[in-house]
Amino acid sequence: MSERTIALVTGANKGIGYEIAAGLGALGWSVGVGARDDRRRQAAVESLRAAGVDAFGVPLDVTDDASATAAARLIEEQAGRLDVLVNNAAISGTMPQEPTRVDPATVRTVVETNVIGVIRVTNAMMPLLRRSASPRIVNMSSSVGSLTLQSGTAGELTAGPVAVAYSPSKTFLNAVTLQYARELSGTNILINAGCPGYVATDLNGFRGVRTPEQGAAIAIKLATLPDDGPTGQFFDDAGVVPW
Numbered sequence: 062m063s064e065r066t067i068a069l070v071t072g073a074n075k076g077i078g079y080e081i082a083a084g085l086g087a088l089g090w091s092v093g094v095g096a097r098d099d100r101r102r103q104a105a106v107e108s109l110r111a112a113g114v115d116a117f118g119v120p121l122d123v124t125d126d127a128s129a130t131a132a133a134r135l136i137e138e139q140a141g142r143l144d145v146l147v148n149n150a151a152i153s154g155t156m157p158q159e160p161t162r163v164d165p166a167t168v169r170t171v172v173e174t175n176v177i178g179v180i181r182v183t184n185a186m187m188p189l190l191r192r193s194a195s196p197r198i199v200n201m202s203s204s205v206g207s208l209t210l211q212s213g214t215a216g217e218l219t220a221g222p223v224a225v226a227y228s229p230s231k232t233f234l235n236a237v238t239l240q241y242a243r244e245l246s247g248t249n250i251l252i253n254a255g256c257p258g259y260v261a262t263d264l265n266g267f268r269g270v271r272t273p274e275q276g277a278a279i280a281i282k283l284a285t286l287p288d289d290g291p292t293g294q295f296f297d298d299a300g301v302v303p304w
């Protein structure tokens with residue numbers, strides 16, 4: 062079994078996920094680049110390796126049970142265990158998403174990726190995480206999933222557009238994170254949600270104001286929590302985000 066810390070980042074072929082992989086790789090970790098498209102995955106692995114990262118490709122579509130099972134098998138063969146899982150892959154879904162006009166299929170698709178996908182991948186990886194001395198799970202959420210911020214007087218960048226698929230999918234993900242933390246309390250597994258801030262990526266047509274590297278910072282912090290670190294909480298760079 063590898064002496065290096067082993068991480069898997071889902072949706073690591075671009076955007077924030079790519080920078081999370083780069084940041085964890087810079088710590089000397091071995092990083093699985095989870096991505097559904099062969100060409101995009103291979104390009105990311107090559108680019109990370111060129112930057113000195115011990116990266117390996119993990120074919121992974123988070124909406125597919127067989128894909129998640131195969132990804133776990135590949136990591137078991139490659140590393141024998143998993144220390145850190147970063148559930149980063151997500152979609153915003155077709156816009157606009159005003160509740161009164163939305164196509165229910167859009168909501169279903171977004172939840173399938175952003176919520177069920179996290180549960181699917183986490184559970185596929187759980188036997189490998191349980192073999193780690195200090196397992197960490199990071200769920201990439203968003204402050205737009207904060208009911209407190211959505212219902213308050215927060216500015217546009219915090220509350221985001223009215224979106225009945227994407228924003229509630231992150232609220233759902235936060236709730237899911239809490240339930241995992243409750244079940245896993247008393248174990249050595251720490252699981253938290255992180256918000257990267259408003260980052261310029263494909264997800265928002267590059268309208269964000271932060272760089273993907275800045276967005277990756279919270280995931281790297283939560284991936285490297287000490288054994289007595291928090292679990293079942295929601296953070297951004299400034300600290301705790303209200304539910």
Ligand SMILES: NC(=O)c1ccc[n+]([C@@H]2O[C@H](COP(=O)([O-])OP(=O)(O)OC[C@H]3O[C@@H](n4cnc5c(N)ncnc54)[C@H](OP(=O)(O)O)[C@@H]3O)[C@@H](O)[C@H]2O)c1
Pocket residue numbers: 071072073074075076077078095096097098101121122123124148149150151152174201202203204256257258259260261262263264265269
């Ligand atoms: N950007 C922001 O301002 C912002 C703010 C708050 C939270 N976030 C969160 O941060 C995370 C990263 O977002 P981003 O901005 O970096 O978005 P992005 O550039 O669009 O990247 C999303 C990644 O997820 C992957 N993905 C989507 N569906 C997938 C599936 N079914 N299976 C596997 N991979 C899949 C994409 O792969 P493909 O290339 O194959 O599509 C891509 O690698 C997301 O959880 C997002 O909700 C972002």
